[in-house]
Amino acid sequence: MTTKRKSTKPHRRTANAPENSFVAGGFAPAPEDASILRLDTKPRRLLIGGKWVAGASTRETINPATGEPIATFAIAGPKQVDAAVAAARRAYEGEWSALPAAERGKLLFRLARLLQERSREFAVLESLDGGKPIRESRDIDIPLAAAHIFHHAGWADKLDYAAPGRRPRPLGVAAQIIPWNFPLLMAAWKLAPALATGNTVVLKPAETTPLTALLLGQLIEEAGFPPGVVNILTGAGQTGATLAAHPGVDKIAFTGSTAVGKAIQRALAGSQKRYTLELGGKAAHILFEDCAIDQAVEGIINGIFFNQGHVCCAGSRLFVQEGIADTVIRKLKRRIETLVVGDPLDKNTDIGAINSPEQLERIQELVAAGKAEGAECWQGPQTLPRRGCWFAPTLFTGCSQSHRIVREEIFGPVLAIQTFRTPAEAIEKANNTPFGLSGGVWTDKGAKIFKVTGALRAGVIWANTFNKFDPSSPFGGYKESGIGREGGLHGLHAYLDLHHQSPTMS
Amino acid sequence: MNRISVRKTHKLYIGGDFPRSESGRTFRDGEAEHAIEASRASRKDLRNAVVAARKAQPGWAAAPPFLRSQILYRAAEMVESRAESIAASLATAPGTSEKSALAETHATADLLVHYAGWCDKYQSIFSSVNPVSGPFFNFSVPEPVGVVGLVAPAAPGLLGLATALAPALAGGNTAILLAAPGHAATALAFAEALATSDLPGGVANILTGLRDELLPHFASHMDIDSLIVHNTTRDQRVAIQTAAADSLKRLTFPEPGRDTPPPYDILNLQEIKTTWHPVAS
Numbered sequence: 001m002t003t004k005r006k007s008t009k010p011h012r013r014t015a016n017a018p019e020n021s022f023v024a025g026g027f028a029p030a031p032e033d034a035s036i037l038r039l040d041t042k043p044r045r046l047l048i049g050g051k052w053v054a055g056a057s058t059r060e061t062i063n064p065a066t067g068e069p070i071a072t073f074a075i076a077g078p079k080q081v082d083a084a085v086a087a088a089r090r091a092y093e094g095e096w097s098a099l100p101a102a103e104r105g106k107l108l109f110r111l112a113r114l115l116q117e118r119s120r121e122f123a124v125l126e127s128l129d130g131g132k133p134i135r136e137s138r139d140i141d142i143p144l145a146a147a148h149i150f151h152h153a154g155w156a157d158k159l160d161y162a163a164p165g166r167r168p169r170p171l172g173v174a175a176q177i178i179p180w181n182f183p184l185l186m187a188a189w190k191l192a193p194a195l196a197t198g199n200t201v202v203l204k205p206a207e208t209t210p211l212t213a214l215l216l217g218q219l220i221e222e223a224g225f226p227p228g229v230v231n232i233l234t235g236a237g238q239t240g241a242t243l244a245a246h247p248g249v250d251k252i253a254f255t256g257s258t259a260v261g262k263a264i265q266r267a268l269a270g271s272q273k274r275y276t277l278e279l280g281g282k283a284a285h286i287l288f289e290d291c292a293i294d295q296a297v298e299g300i301i302n303g304i305f306f307n308q309g310h311v312c313c314a315g316s317r318l319f320v321q322e323g324i325a326d327t328v329i330r331k332l333k334r335r336i337e338t339l340v341v342g343d344p345l346d347k348n349t350d351i352g353a354i355n356s357p358e359q360l361e362r363i364q365e366l367v368a369a370g371k372a373e374g375a376e377c378w379q380g381p382q383t384l385p386r387r388g389c390w391f392a393p394t395l396f397t398g399c400s401q402s403h404r405i406v407r408e409e410i411f412g413p414v415l416a417i418q419t420f421r422t423p424a425e426a427i428e429k430a431n432n433t434p435f436g437l438s439g440g441v442w443t444d445k446g447a448k449i450f451k452v453t454g455a456l457r458a459g460v461i462w463a464n465t466f467n468k469f470d471p472s473s474p475f476g477g478y479k480e481s482g483i484g485r486e487g488g489l490h491g492l493h494a495y496l497d498l499h500h501q502s503p504t505m506s
Numbered sequence: 507m508n509r510i511s512v513r514k515t516h517k518l519y520i521g522g523d524f525p526r527s528e529s530g531r532t533f534r535d536g537e538a539e540h541a542i543e544a545s546r547a548s549r550k551d552l553r554n555a556v557v558a559a560r561k562a563q564p565g566w567a568a569a570p571p572f573l574r575s576q577i578l579y580r581a582a583e584m585v586e587s588r589a590e591s592i593a594a595s596l597a598t599a600p601g602t603s604e605k606s607a608l609a610e611t612h613a614t615a616d617l618l619v620h621y622a623g624w625c626d627k628y629q630s631i632f633s634s635v636n637p638v639s640g641p642f643f644n645f646s647v648p649e650p651v652g653v654v655g656l657v658a659p660a661a662p663g664l665l666g667l668a669t670a671l672a673p674a675l676a677g678g679n680t681a682i683l684l685a686a687p688g689h690a691a692t693a694l695a696f697a698e699a700l701a702t703s704d705l706p707g708g709v710a711n712i713l714t715g716l717r718d719e720l721l722p723h724f725a726s727h728m729d730i731d732s733l734i735v736h737n738t739t740r741d742q743r744v745a746i747q748t749a750a751a752d753s754l755k756r757l758t759f760p761e762p763g764r765d766t767p768p769p770y771d772i773l774n775l776q777e778i779k780t781t782w783h784p785v786a787s
Contacts, residue, residue, distance in 0.1 A: 147639065164631060166770070262751040269747035270740050272761075277754070453781050463783045470638035474646050478777050479731070480754045489634050490646060490778045499764045 027340065027348040032124050032134050034345060044073040044210065046080055046234060047217040049087030050227020055080055055235070061210055064131040065344050065353035065388045073210045076233035078242050081202075084231040085248040088173040088200040091228030096200055097170075099226070105156030108195055110223040112150035115188075118219070119146065122212055126184055127344040129211045131353030131389070132307050134345050144469060145188035148487070151471035152192035155492060159197060160502065162489055167503065168496040170198035171274055172250035177240045178213070179256045180206035180355050181310040181411075187213045189486050190253050191230065192471075197495040199251070202231045204243055208356045210234040241267065249273060251495065255312075258409070258435075258480050276484030276494045278312065278476055280409040281437030284430030285315030285466065286452065288423070289323045291442035295464070297331045300415070303440060303466040305339065305351055305393055309413040310359070312481075313438035315466055317406055318417045319426050325419045329397060333378065336393045341382040351382075351413060354389035363391050363412035370396050370405035375416070401432060409435070423448065427455045436478030440466045459485070516544045516690060518551060518714065519697035521558030522707020527551050533716060535690040540598035544690035547715035549723045552682065555711040556729050559653045559680040562708030567650045567678035571626035578625060578676060581703035582618035585611065585668075585696070592695045596664050599688055607664075614668045614696075621672035621768065628677065628769040632776070641785045648776035650678035651756060652731035655724045657717065659736035659760070663689040667696050670734060671710060673771040679732075682711045684724070686737075690714035725749035732756040732775055 045052040055074025063070050076084070096104070115122065119142045126137040159168045176190040183205060194201050205213035217232045233239055237260075244252050245267050254264055255278040268275060285303050287296050303315025320328050344352035354360040371377050375396040384390040391412055399406050399416045406416045420426040430439060439456040441449055441463045453461040459477045462468060469475065469487075476485035484494045516535075517524040529548040534541050547555075566574070585592065589611045597607035629648060636644040654674045659666040667683060674681045685693030697712040713720070721742065724733055726749040735746060738759050750757055758774060760766070766774055 163770075165767075258754070262754060265751035265754065266748050269751075270744035272743075272759070279754075449783070453779075459777060459779055461779065461781045463781060465642065465782055465784050468638075468640070468642060468782050470636065470640070470642075470644065472636040473638050473644050473782070474636070474778050474780050476778070478651075478779075483754065483756055485778050488636055488646065488780075490632075498770055499766070501767075 029343075030347040031343060032127070032345045032347065034124055034128060036121050037125055037128070039071065041072075044071055044214050044234065046074050046076050046084070047214070047230070047232040048080060048084045049090070049231065050221070053080070059207070059236070061129055061208065063128055063388070064208075064355055065385070067388050070128060071211060073214070073234045076235040076239045080233060081239065081242045081246055084202045084233050085173060085243075085246050087228035087231055088202050089248055091226055092170075092172055092200040095226035096229050097198065101157040101159070101198070104198065105153045105196065107223055107225055108149055108153030108156065108192065111219060111225075112146045112153060114219045114223055115142070115146040115149065115216070119143065122184060122215060124345065125215060126212050127352065130180060130183055130209045131344050131355050133349040133352040134347055135349065136307060141182055141185045144471070145185045148185070148188040148471040149192045152196040155193075156196045156198075159492070159496065162492045163496065163498050165502050166498045167500045168197070168498055169500055171495060171497055172199060173248060174199045174201050174251045174253060174495065175204070175243045175246065175249040176201055177204045177244065177252070177254045177256065178206060180209040181307060181312070183209035184212040184216060186255050187216060190255075193486070193491050194253070194495050195229065197492060199495055200229050202233060202243060202249070204233050204235060204240045207234070207236040244268065251275065253494070254278070261482065274494075276476070276486070277482045278484075278486060279437075279480065279482040280435060281312045281314065281477065281481050282317055282407070282409055282433050282435040283313055283315045283438040283440065283458065284317045284319055284456065285440040286319045286426045286430060286442065287321060287324065287328060288441075288443035288445075288448065289321045290444045291464075292444065293324060293328060293331065296442040297328065297335055299440065299442060299464075299466040300332060301335055301339070304415045305413050306467050308351055308354055308391070310355055310411050311467065313460060313467065314411075315438075315440050316410060316415060317430070318415055319420050319429060320417065321426070322419045322421055329395070329417065332395065336380045336395070339380060339382065339393055341380070341390065341392065342385060351393060354391050354412065357389055359411065360389045360391060363410055363414060366405055366408060366410045367394060367414060370399075370403060370416070373403045373405075375399045375403055375405060401429060407433065423452060427452060431455070431457045434480040437476075437481035438462070516542050516694050516714070518545045518547055519694070519701065519710070519712040520551065520555045521711065522701065524697070524701070527715070528554070535714065536598060536688055537600050542691050544714045547713040547720060549720070551713060551715075552720060552723050552727065555682040555713060556653060556727055558708035559682055559711055560729055562706055563650070563652055563680040566680055566706060566709045571629070574676065574678065575622045575625035577704045578618055578622035578672070581700055581705060582615045582622060584699040584703045585618060586615040588695070588699050589615070592664065592692065592699065595691045595695045598691065599663050602663070610662055610665050614665050617665065617668050618672060621676040624676045624769055624772060628772045631769055632773055632778075636780070641787055643783050643785055644780065646778050646780040648677070648773065649779050651775050651777055652679060653729060654679045654681045654775055655727070655730045655733040656681050656683045657721065657724065657733075657735040658683060658686045658689070658693075660686045663692045664696060666736070667693060670736070673768065674775050675710060677772045677775050679775050680709045682713065682730070684717065684720055685712060685714045687717065721746060722749055725755070726752065728753045730755060732758075734758040734760065736760050
């Protein structure tokens with residue numbers, strides 16, 4: 001499979017790339033060895049009620065860096081969804097609820113430890129299946145996933161302290177639909193609080209990145225979770241829709257696009273099911289003249305090129321105060337020129353492969369729209385590999401608020417730059433969007449930080465840093481970026497019924 | 507000759523003013539001889555109320571919590587001082603005695619006092635300094651969701667209004683409250699108490715009208731951030747949730763017997779904002 005060349009094709013490609021065509025930036029190749037995965041050709045199955053079973057059909061998952069198939073996985077149909085929900089219900093009403101909270105927590109601690117032990121394997125698999133640089137899967141995705149499970153494990157027997165005056169109870173069966181940009185990390189974000197609070201789960205990984213969730217399923221078995229506590233249904237959008245609409249589900253947790261989030265809210269109409277949605281973003285990243293420019297440039301790079309820009313909280317709208325705009329843009333271009341784009345498994349790589357041909361098309365479409373609407377496009381000089389899905393790091397200057405590249409989530413390595421004169425103007429422009437997931441502020445003035453972070457209508461604000469995550473730190477959006485929080489004390493509430501009064505309250 | 511009494515025109519409460527419906531329409535609200543001609547709010551009146559609420563919201567959210575607290579306390583004072591006239595209006599509802607109406611009015615004043623006390627406390631309860639692994643100071647605080655639509659419960663007529671409104675206002679939101687059928691006169695009496703309580707115009711807006719007519723517009727309005735609707739049927743919930751999806755409104759359909767007590771009802775109308783800042787090594 002190769003991606004079609006389009007008139008808007010991002011960048012030149014080398015003809016007849018040799019085997020080491022991924023190597024760029026003057027570094028000797030340093031690829032991770034994928035043989036650790038012991039990949040075989042057996043089709044991957046679904047985990048339902050503690051058994052690995054076949055689905056309604058099968059599909060191949062593709063390495064986006066090469067276009068080559070990695071493995072065959074199952075597509076769960078309505079029958080498998082029924083079976084998984086029923087298994088989750090049985091486990092909820094049986095063994096799982098009977099288990100003392102501290103023991104429940106110990107199973108999660110075990111799972112976190114198992115994941116840490118096999119983190120290298122998970123990192124390689126994540127990069128192979130999804131295209132993200134091994135440096136990120138190794139240093140961020142997998143350690144954070146393990147940390148998330150470990151953190152929540154400790155909550156299991158302390159839930160009474162999470163809601164003063166209440167006697168929290170679990171909700172029941174949680175359907176969790178996760179995206180392809182952080183496949184294992186998002187699975188951990190969802191599984192850990194659901195299980196710590198005593199719910200059972202049916203997890204639906206994304207269709208382009210099913211493999212690490214299935215491997216996690218093996219660890220869940222190995223850890224000794226009762227059958228049916230976690231069920232894993234790979235599949236496509238239809239599988240997720242069937243699962244979300246299933247009458248046996250008490251709670252839905254979804255991470256993905258705003259359009260699908262709205263469709264889920266419609267599909268749940270009248271059901272009284274609880275739901276949390278973690279949706280799109282278009283974060284404003286604001287640089288004031290008094291900021292530390294070199295550090296801010298690193299922050300911008302991390303903000304938009306982390307995970308190829310496939311990040312809902314990516315700093316995709318840059319606002320630079322006029323006096324430093326030329327300097328910032330010059331430094332930014334120079335820094336982008338040093339980024340290594342190429343083999344996700346190479347430890348030198350900064351920007352890996354675009355996750356799928358569909359996503360590449362979406363990026364190409366929006367970049368073409370940016371040019372057509374009159375913004376000025378600049379792209380990094382990187383030579384892109386011939387096969388697979390790639391996009392060069394891209395900047396747009398001369399953007400206006402009405403441009404599609406400023407209004408719409410691109411979910412790729414594309415930054416739209418605007419300038420401003422006063423803090424009030426920056427705040428006004430930053431908030432002028434239906435999204436409200438994240439934001440960034442760079443200034444050396446403490447009072448200005450709090451003025452701006454307080455005024456931004458978004459759920460996560462990074463001041464003099466960007467794209468930092470932690471299990472104890474709540475994450476989630478205002479407005480059309482979602483409903484509810486994940487992580488931290490506030491994330492627990494999404495999986496708890498707080499209608500019951502604590503017996504100690506009068 | 508006996509004195510001719512001065513009767514009241516029953517109007518809406520929008521942006522601190524008492525306008526008639528822009529549509530010029532009224533509807534008959536209440537039972538038998540107690541029925542009144544109440545203003546029948548239109549979709550346009552709702553929009554006007556949302557504009558007023560949106561305009562007032564940043565100022566109300568930015569007001570010092572101690573000030574919000576004092577203003578809600580002042581609202582309680584105004585309800586108390588008008589208790590007899592408010593209770594007289596409430597007592598016209600079927601099944602309500604004068605005695606129970608007065609008790610409900612006093613309970614309403616007490617409820618406002620209770621929420622006045624929450625204005626500067628729920629933040630401490632729901633805020634956290636998060637122990638992140640790394641050289642960062644990281645904290646989470648609640649912030650008001652913004653403009654809230656409230657469709658009042660059918661009963662109790664007065665206490666229901668205050669129970670819906672107080673958590674929204676205590677939390678720095680502004681609100682558009684639709685009175686329940688049969689309680690238009692009581693809702694207006696309550697609005698008059700609020701209007702004399704130093705509550706800035708637009709913070710609380712109260713509409714009377716036909717629920718079925720206005721519900722779809724509450725659900726679909728793109729500038730209402732959250733909506734709480736009491737006494738819904740399943741069909742109504744389907745329609746509201748479907749229409750509300752485009753604006754990703756935060757929806758609550760309170761269920762009988764499953765109350766959300768304070769301060770969790772305040773939290774229900776808050777967003778959590780998390781801020782990160784590096785700590786120098």
